[in-house]
Amino acid sequence: MPLTKTLTQESSDAVSDLIVLTILAIVVGIAAGGVCSAFRFALDWVHTLHRLVIVEIPGPAGLALLVVGGAVATAIAAGLVYRIAPAATGSGIPHVEAVLAGDLRPAPPPLIPIKFVGGTLAIGAGLALGREGPSVQMGASTGTLIGRLFRRNWRDRRALVTAGAGAGLATAFNSPGAGAIFVLEELVGKFEPRIAMVALGASVGAIFVSRTLLGNAPVFTVAEFSAGGVAAQPLFLTFGMLSGLLAVIYNRSLLATLNLAERIGGPIELRAAVIGGVIGLLAWFAPDLVGGGDDITQHALDGDLPLGLLPAIFLFRLALGTVSYAAATPGGLFAPMLVLGAVSGLAFGIITEHLFPGLGLQPEAFALVGMGAFFAGVVRAPLTGIILVTEMTASSGLLVPLLSSCFGAMFVTEALRDPPIYASLKKRAALSER
Numbered sequence: 001m002p003l004t005k006t007l008t009q010e011s012s013d014a015v016s017d018l019i020v021l022t023i024l025a026i027v028v029g030i031a032a033g034g035v036c037s038a039f040r041f042a043l044d045w046v047h048t049l050h051r052l053v054i055v056e057i058p059g060p061a062g063l064a065l066l067v068v069g070g071a072v073a074t075a076i077a078a079g080l081v082y083r084i085a086p087a088a089t090g091s092g093i094p095h096v097e098a099v100l101a102g103d104l105r106p107a108p109p110p111l112i113p114i115k116f117v118g119g120t121l122a123i124g125a126g127l128a129l130g131r132e133g134p135s136v137q138m139g140a141s142t143g144t145l146i147g148r149l150f151r152r153n154w155r156d157r158r159a160l161v162t163a164g165a166g167a168g169l170a171t172a173f174n175s176p177g178a179g180a181i182f183v184l185e186e187l188v189g190k191f192e193p194r195i196a197m198v199a200l201g202a203s204v205g206a207i208f209v210s211r212t213l214l215g216n217a218p219v220f221t222v223a224e225f226s227a228g229g230v231a232a233q234p235l236f237l238t239f240g241m242l243s244g245l246l247a248v249i250y251n252r253s254l255l256a257t258l259n260l261a262e263r264i265g266g267p268i269e270l271r272a273a274v275i276g277g278v279i280g281l282l283a284w285f286a287p288d289l290v291g292g293g294d295d296i297t298q299h300a301l302d303g304d305l306p307l308g309l310l311p312a313i314f315l316f317r318l319a320l321g322t323v324s325y326a327a328a329t330p331g332g333l334f335a336p337m338l339v340l341g342a343v344s345g346l347a348f349g350i351i352t353e354h355l356f357p358g359l360g361l362q363p364e365a366f367a368l369v370g371m372g373a374f375f376a377g378v379v380r381a382p383l384t385g386i387i388l389v390t391e392m393t394a395s396s397g398l399l400v401p402l403l404s405s406c407f408g409a410m411f412v413t414e415a416l417r418d419p420p421i422y423a424s425l426k427k428r429a430a431l432s433e434r
Contacts, residue, residue: 018194021156025198028146028160029167029205032139036171036206037213039116039138043131046124047291054287066280070125074276075269077118077125077329082268085114090325091332092137094426096165097187099140100158103430106144111137115330122329125276126283126290128321128339132172133332136182139168139206162187162195163202171210173219173334175391176203182384186422218394219294222301225365227401232359236401239348239366240373240408246344247377247409248418250318250337255424257322268328275327279320289316293339300342300367301393310347314340333421334388337378338371345370365398372402377409380420 053065081088087095087107092115098104119134143164147157162183170179183199184191228235261271283290296313299305305313321336348370349363368389375385386402419427 017156020150021152021159021194021198022201024146024150024152024156024160025163025201026205028139028143028164029170029202030209031146032142032164032167032202033171033206033209034213035112035116035138035142036135036168037210039119039135040131040172040210040214042116042120043123043292046120050124050126050283050291051287054284063281063284066126066284067277068280070280070283071273071277073121073125074127074279074327074329075273077121078272078327079269080114080118081329085111087111088115088118088137088330089328090330090425091133091422092140092330093133093165093186093332094422094429096137096140096161097422098426098430100161100187106157106161107137107141109141109145111141112145115141119330122276122324122327122331123292126279127276127324127327127329127331128279128290128293128317128336129324129329129331130172130292130333130335130337132169132334134330135168135172136165136332137168139164139166139171139202142167143202159195159198163198166199167202167206170203170206173388173392174207174210174214174216175219175388176207178384178388178391179203179206181387182381185384186379186381219392220298220301222364222368222393222395224395224397225362225368226360227365227398228359228361232361233400233404235352235356235359235361236366236369236404237408239345239352239369240405241412242348242408243341243344243370243373243405244377244409244412244416246340247374247413248416250340250374250378251418251421251424253318254322254325254333254421255428257326258428261326272327272329275323279324282320289313290320292335293317294335296339297335297342297371300339300346301364303346303362303364303367305343305346307347307350310343310350314343314347317343333378334375337375338389341370341372341374342367343370344374365401368393368395369398369401369405373405373409376406377413378421380410380413382406382410 115134140161143160147160166179166183170176180199180203345366349366372385372389376382
């Protein structure tokens, strides 16, 4: 066979494979969008049920139901993970990264129902965990299943895993751009055109499904905030550096809590039951402060929280988030991080408004910027943080302040040599498996 004919045939086969991969990426996105939309619906349902218990069952009966129900639900969630699908513990994003790096095998099929049920039970019980970690891992597992079903090679399956992960994040926060960027910036760590293509295709498929089922409203409703002009940029940069310092505290607190829980030992289910019971007790007295925290973030963006309470809310949510993650149930870190960023941002904004009244700055603007800056400091994925916050709030008027603050946060965390949280969690998981 002539060489030119051979090269033409190889080129034709490559194009055919690319077309098949693109179609499969869209299929993965549609499937992941369906699964993760159902997960969001389930979380909304249990959140409503949780609030109904507080309102409709007064006195000791309601308190007992929250404490016992929280303990049982959290213990079941941890037990399902520990005994059936250990890879489903926690966020799941470090596991996906390890799979993509070739360090671990993809999780078996039972991970999806275990992550779904376990995450619903744990977050529904009031643990300060987010929906995005489970959504990313369920999306990645969906990509694995479809890749195996169609007998694709590892290169294609790897692409479909990343596509599913991005689709999961896109569905969790109604943010297709952030889903695609997160794949490249965090999961893969470099720009690969092939991965970018399938991630975009899957995110489009996922968003089509999620917006059909759940609507097109942004996660948070915000007004148009003033960026304050050039004179305000040093303040946003300063705030970003403060966010970086808080991010380091958060990362080290989370890892220290996990190490403490490991040293205490005991059955996983017992540890989870104690944590779930205590959080059930807290939910009875402060129902607005438990759970994923979207309501707190919205209040911060509305400027409804007084300055005197903001430090207490920050410390409470910092402790609650780290302890919740130590329960070893399914649950992510994004939503709790966004709470901390918004609360610290509002506090800084209120103080700044009093110190520099002539700039015309709105404290709520710092709350929005704080979400991206804190995320950038903790995860070390600034582009994802900027796009995520922009899409979640449907607001693009603070892009320059977001850039300044994310730069400041990244500078501090890099200067202090604090590793990104998912890198630390992945390293910790690898050490525990030895």
